[in-house]
Every structure is written in C-alpha cells, then in structure tokens.
Amino acid sequence: MxxxxxxxxxxxxxxxxxxxxxxxxxxxxxxxxxxxxxxxxxxxxxAGIVKIDVLSYYRTIRGLGNELCDRFNLKSCHVVSLPEDLYQTGAEVLLEFLPKAKLLGLGWGYNTNKVISALPQQKRGGISVGIICPLIGAITAPQQGYHPDELVKELADKTGYHGEYLNCPAISATAEEQLEVMESEDFKQVEDYWRRLTTAFITLGSYPSVPDHGSAMRFGKKLIDEKAVGCLLSYFFNPQGKQIRSDEDYSIQIPLDLLARVRDVIGFVPQEANVFSVISGLKTGYIKHLVITEALASDVIKQMDEQKNV
Structure with missing residues (x-):
C-alpha cells in the first residue's frame, strides 16, 4: 500500500x-x-489500521465489580476507571452510607485522610446525625492521617456528626500500658460504640508499610516468617487472609471479632496497593463494600485465576 x-x-x-x-x-x-x-x-x-475490541463482560467496569462481589462475598464494589477519581469516589461512597450510619467507625492512614478531604462540606441538617469514633489509637509519627482522632474531628466538622475520641497511642509498649489505656473512660466509651457499630471505613494496607506500626517490637520476625502481605488497621495477615498473632502485641484497636459484626465495612484500596495485599485483605472476610481502581480490580481477578490454575 x-x-x-x-x-x-x-x-x-x-x-x-x-x-x-x-x-x-x-x-x-x-x-x-x-x-x-x-x-x-x-x-x-x-488493513489492520482499525481494530475493534469487544470487551468480554468481566472486563467491563460492571463486570469487574460483580466478579469481585462473587469471589469475595461483597455487598457492593465500586470500580473506578480513572485513578484521579479514586478519592472522590471514596468520598461519595462514604457519603452514601452516612445517612443510615448511626455509629460510624473510622480507620486511619494517608488515603483515609485524602478521602475525607474530598468530601464536600455538608449543610447542617442535610443528613441524619450519628456518632463517629476511631477504630484505633494514634501513631506518634509525622505521617499524615495516622492520628485517627484528628480524622474523626475533620469528618465530624464536615458532616455535623458527633465525634468521640480515644486519646491514646495505637501501640502500647507493655501489657501494663495497654491495660491502663483500656481502663480509661475514653476507651470504655469508644469500646461500647465498637460493640454497636453499623458502619466502618478502613483502608486496605500492605506489609511492609510506612509507618511500620511498631512491627518489630510487636512481632519480631513473625511477619516475615509467616509471610505477611496485608494489613487492616494495624492487624497483619498472610496471603490466605489469616491473622498473624503475637504474644507481644499490645496494640489499641477494635477487636476483630467486633469488626466482623459490623454490617457495612467499606474497604478503600489505594492506587499504589500491592495486588497480593488486596487479595489478603478481601480474604479476611471483614470487607463488605469495596472501592478500587479498574487496573487493580483486573489484576486481582487475573492473580486469582493464576492461583487457581497452579
């Protein structure tokens, strides 16, 4: 030609x-x-100048979401085409649940902070009012988003909800320090809310992570030996979604048996997440609703298929 x-x-x-x-x-x-x-x-x-690709159903946005719902028993999955829309979508999903969330538990992290920042200021009386509480204590580190009490305050200011606070570190050095925190009035009040939570918003994290959640002090080499890949709040999980435990772990966070009772746990997947950490987090079974990019959703399904064929 x-x-x-x-x-x-x-x-x-x-x-x-x-x-x-x-x-x-x-x-x-x-x-x-x-x-x-x-x-x-x-x-x-x-001549091959034009190539028409008809996507199979599971490669469409809706198909990817339904596939993840089926594989991980999710109630809903929000797949985001453009990574730059991820935080806005997370804010919209959170806003969708707020009117029916009488008690909302809030996780931590840089990405949770970005989602709250993307949430528009709500008009007073625009949504029903409930209570927001942290799901974990704070880390004394400069990383933005790891002081959950501050995240609770920002979200409460934007929504008109009432904020409750833990006022304690996430990682206690000893069992005695942990017990002292758990006997405080602030902790007992939040613990009571944990027992009655209807909704929670958490980020699916990975191991290793920044900050490292005092992992060396809490777990020694167990996270490496037991092949930790995923992290929810400050709990660590292996590739099968099984919790890695340590007798030296004195952290202050919602117990997993209480998290399992929460009706609507929204899991937010950062764009930079590792596909294995996402699979680990979903296999735990705690996540009921998911916000994830199209690229990561495709990678998760592909990896699951490869694991099945091994």
Missing amino acids: KEKELSRLIHVAQLYYEQNKTQSEIANELAISRPAVSYLLNKARK
Missing part, C-alpha cells in the same frame, strides 16, 4: 472513530460519496 493511500485511510478512520463524525459528514468534508467513505473504513479495518 502506498504511503498516500495509507495516510488517507488513517485520516478517514480518525474522523469516524476518534472524532465521532458520521459517514455523511466525512463524505461532505472530503468531497466524496458516502458509499466511498464506507468502502475506505472497511478497507482500513482489513
């Missing part, structure tokens, strides 16, 4: 497929007949 003819086929194909012009509009623009346009488009397809 001569270069001039190739250029003409490319030009006609671009007008039709990229600029969405009709065949009649192209015919008028190029001063040729409409059947001639149809002929050129057909020739472009045969």
Whole structure:
C-alpha cells in the first residue's frame, strides 16, 4: 500500500472513530460519496489500521465489580476507571452510607485522610446525625492521617456528626500500658460504640508499610516468617487472609471479632496497593463494600485465576 493511500485511510478512520463524525459528514468534508467513505473504513479495518475490541463482560467496569462481589462475598464494589477519581469516589461512597450510619467507625492512614478531604462540606441538617469514633489509637509519627482522632474531628466538622475520641497511642509498649489505656473512660466509651457499630471505613494496607506500626517490637520476625502481605488497621495477615498473632502485641484497636459484626465495612484500596495485599485483605472476610481502581480490580481477578490454575 502506498504511503498516500495509507495516510488517507488513517485520516478517514480518525474522523469516524476518534472524532465521532458520521459517514455523511466525512463524505461532505472530503468531497466524496458516502458509499466511498464506507468502502475506505472497511478497507482500513482489513488493513489492520482499525481494530475493534469487544470487551468480554468481566472486563467491563460492571463486570469487574460483580466478579469481585462473587469471589469475595461483597455487598457492593465500586470500580473506578480513572485513578484521579479514586478519592472522590471514596468520598461519595462514604457519603452514601452516612445517612443510615448511626455509629460510624473510622480507620486511619494517608488515603483515609485524602478521602475525607474530598468530601464536600455538608449543610447542617442535610443528613441524619450519628456518632463517629476511631477504630484505633494514634501513631506518634509525622505521617499524615495516622492520628485517627484528628480524622474523626475533620469528618465530624464536615458532616455535623458527633465525634468521640480515644486519646491514646495505637501501640502500647507493655501489657501494663495497654491495660491502663483500656481502663480509661475514653476507651470504655469508644469500646461500647465498637460493640454497636453499623458502619466502618478502613483502608486496605500492605506489609511492609510506612509507618511500620511498631512491627518489630510487636512481632519480631513473625511477619516475615509467616509471610505477611496485608494489613487492616494495624492487624497483619498472610496471603490466605489469616491473622498473624503475637504474644507481644499490645496494640489499641477494635477487636476483630467486633469488626466482623459490623454490617457495612467499606474497604478503600489505594492506587499504589500491592495486588497480593488486596487479595489478603478481601480474604479476611471483614470487607463488605469495596472501592478500587479498574487496573487493580483486573489484576486481582487475573492473580486469582493464576492461583487457581497452579
């Protein structure tokens, strides 16, 4: 095919497929007949200039979401095409649950902070009012988003909800320090809310992570030896979604048996998440609703299929 003819086929194909012009509009623009346009488009397809890919159902946004729901027993899955829309979608999902969330438990992390920042200020009386409480104590580190009491306050200010606070570190150095915190009035009040939570919002994290959640002090080499990959709050899990335990772990966080009783746990998957950490987090069974990018959703399904075929 001569270069001039190739250029003409490319030009006609671009007008039709990229600029969405009709065949009649192209015919008028190029001063040729409409059947001639149809002929050129057909020739472009045969020459391989135009390739039409009809997506299988599971590769569509809805298909990916339904596939993840089926595989991990989720109630809903929000698959985001554009990564730059991820935080906004997370905020919209959170806002969707707020009116029916009489008690909302809030996780921590940089990404949780970004979701709250994307949430628009609500008009007073615009949504029903409930209580927001942290699901874990704070880490004394400069990383933004790891002071859950501050996240609770910001979300309460934006929504009109009442905030309750733990006022304690997430990681106690000893069993005595942990017991002292658990005997405080702040902890007992939040613990009572944990028992009655209807909704929770948490980020699916990974191991290793930043900050490292005092993992060396709490677990020694157990996280490495038992192949930790996933993290929810400050609990760590192996590739099968099984919790990795340690007798030296004195952390302050919602017990997993209480998290398992929460009706609607929204799991937010950061764009940079490792596919194995996502699978681990979903296999725990705590997540009921998911927000995830299209690319990661596809990778999760692909990896699950590969594991099945091994």
